Amino acid sequence: MHPQDFHPENFARGAKHALDLEFYAGGCRLSLPVLLVRGAAAGKRLVVTAGVHGDEYEGVRTIFEIYRELDPRRMTGDLLAVPAANPPAFWNVSRTSPLDGGNLARVFPGDPAGPPTAAIAWYLDQRILACADLYLDLHSAGVRCLMPTLIGYHEPDAAARAAALVFGADVVWCHPSVAPGRTVSAAIARGMPALYTEARGAGRIHPEDLEVYTRGVRNLLRHLGILEGVPEAPPCRYHLRGDGNIDQSVAASRRGFLVPKVTLLEPVAAGQELGVLLDLHAEPLETFRAPCAGLVVLIHACPLVEAGEPLFLVTGIL
Template sequence: MTTVTTLLRGIDLDAEGRQAGSIDIEHSDNRHDDGVIPVPVVTLSGGSGPTVLLLAGTHGDEYEGQVLLHRLMRETDPSTVSGRLIILPALNLPAVRAATRVSPLDGGNLNRSYPGDERGDPTAQIAHAVVTGLLPLADLALDLHSGGANSIYLPSTFVYAGPDPETWQRKKDAAEAFGMPWSFVVPPRLEPASFSAAADEAGVLMISTELGGGGGVDPAIVRDSAAGLRRVLAGAGVLRAPDGTPTAPPTTWLDLGRGAAVRTPARGLFEPLVTLSQRVAAGDLLGYVHPVEEPERSSEPVVAHRDGIVAVLRRPPLVDFGDNLLHLADPVPEGGPA
């Protein structure tokens, strides 16, 4: 089993200050001749206090979270930290290098690979290292996602319900402190091999995000989520929020559970007729799919299968059978999820 002492190269977790090192993932192929993939790690420590684990780049084409962590680790004076920040801004380094959702080395989706395998492919090794070497150290964990190149989300926190009433309340408090305009709640263990599920199993408080997407970086979302991240870290007692940090605005809770996806009825070019945050009713026209190769065929209408709020929109217009065009979320009653 991976241990902390063998996991991190160049970092002494007992030392104070700023340190930079790596998790060395073993891999041998035509490009890597029995070498390693050095996943970058930065620690900022100011002495006794809680430990917060911060991840981004789980999917390589999701950039807002990566930018947030690069700013945090460069702009934070370690002497202002009460405890320790463990920051991995490019967790799935092969995917980050390739600007792809999954690893180009093994096709692995890191957020479907937990708890991983110490002797497996690179993606499985990364998951194993996080679960066995880093997650047990954490009092709080954040995994920063966005929609990536394939989709755009409402800027939001993203939280698994449960696993027990006390932890669920703490998750809700953290999401509300983050203060994004929207907060998604999904069923417990919605993806059993996700980092969210792994954190629940480890008993570590964890929230995720979906910070826009579309394969770019939205300055307004980065600005708002940077303030939200500072508020969450302040609430954890690890880092004081800078003077002038705005108080958390209210968040609107949405249920993004199973049955939210609207899939394409045909292969072709998707023309959406709705926008993010728009409310629709069952039977409403959401868009058209125009057949590309068959101009004699009529365009296929896309119709809402139920009421909901447009929470996610596909970005690339070209679609094929099985592709999701958008997701419809249910509003949660006033007062937030139970």
């Protein structure tokens, strides 16, 4: 069906619906998979997306598991999910789209007349995010980087903060501001509480991360009253605060072989050495230092780095 014809309220209650939203953009035929679980009774709607970056798999699997386990006859409200939000990138095992090089997490709110990635953003925002009472975007660190398993929210939004704490991740990250172009910034522009996750990534699914994500989605469904019961959320161990924009992270000015000197969530002082870039004669090319005091929340785990790639991100503690 064309995205313009998709209205979740038109689907039968007490049932699961799997469909594809199909459209053309930039001369390419695109198809967005949608999984809708319509509760038997009316209630709130949780919207969950995964695969906004095509090389992040924890969220895809989480949506599959939750979709299979839910019983719509026992639900008050709906789950609306897009398990692979950027299908060209997903099938290409890449963060960005092979069709136009677009990063889907930088082009919201998108453009229906634009290139494929912008058109996908437009339809996701207009037809999927717009249907949410609470929005969750499941990311992870992708193939080349490493991040702790965490849930993030926009600091001024009390509803998002409450939902983030209910999710039950060890690390909660609050952002004073959210850069434009993201799914979360699009949801915020709609005045809607929005959350996102990160995890270890590296192109595989750690069982503990899958457990945190699936338990977290169940917790949010309970938090919204869509599922019965109370959330099972252990208190978080780290409540971080700071800019989460990895475009602003410490980056290499040239290609080389990275030797990190810190580990994830390690406290560092401003100016402390984070790692060194070597050439192929083992000579140091570049030394990377912490721009501020805080905890390390991102490390480029693949030793080979290209110029401009994010290598380290340091953030503060709430």
